Amino acid sequence: MTLDRFINFTPKENREKVSRLKEVLSELGVDCARRIEERVDLQFDALRNLHKNLGNDELFLKLVLANSVVSYQLSGKGEDWWWEFSRYFSGKPPEGEIWKAYSEFLSSSRTNRRLVAGKIGRLKKLEPFLTSLSLDELREYYTRGMVKLRDDIARTLGSKKSAKTIVFAVKMFGYAGRIAFGEFVPYTIEIEIPDDVRINAYTRRFTDEKPVLFWARIARETEIPPLHIDSILWPVLGGKKEVLRRLERHCGERAKLILELTKL
């Protein structure tokens, strides 16, 4: 029996704000999340650029997984990191082991300079898993909803299934799968939101509950999977001017609702 059962922990939350949050999210829905992912999120563009330049679906998908598991403690904005990744490997595709290519890449990176030894260690652990995968197996992970992918990466790295980089790898693989296979597979409700600094700070406006638990509940109540909620929130919370311009250009009337979320 855990201590939680003895302590009556009721998270404090701002009910009015949470109620409006749910109304806005429900009105936007998964369709709008998809539009933001594909037309507004600069990370999606970075992946499209890499895919075009590599001309190799299998390598592309594996690089996206590798990059996701070292996407933490960045020294710049996530959008800039994914573009740095895209440009670097467009010009210098790895010819051998991916972790070795990262030793060189991270030593010159502007946006991912911290904890480099630990990040290379994670990539070394991931390497046999990536090497073992064929393009058909990667396709199967994608078309079956990516839960097995999450479980297999978590086991390989010895991480929790809800760890930020694990669920984030699923998010980015969802982008990459769409680009490589030309088919949209929605994220499933059981995969948690990546609990990064942006999402964590935003969650505090509504509740003192753990972000992952809070967004899992909001996901159930709005029927929008947490990773799609992340896609609605994350780009606009970054406040990049280019993102705001794209939002106005591609989301029409719904841009106002999305911007309202940033003011809650």
Ligand SMILES: Nc1nc2[nH]c(O)nc2c(=O)[nH]1
């Ligand atoms: N929650 C999210 N965290 C991120 N970090 C990063 O580099 N990209 C993301 C993202 O899309 N969501």
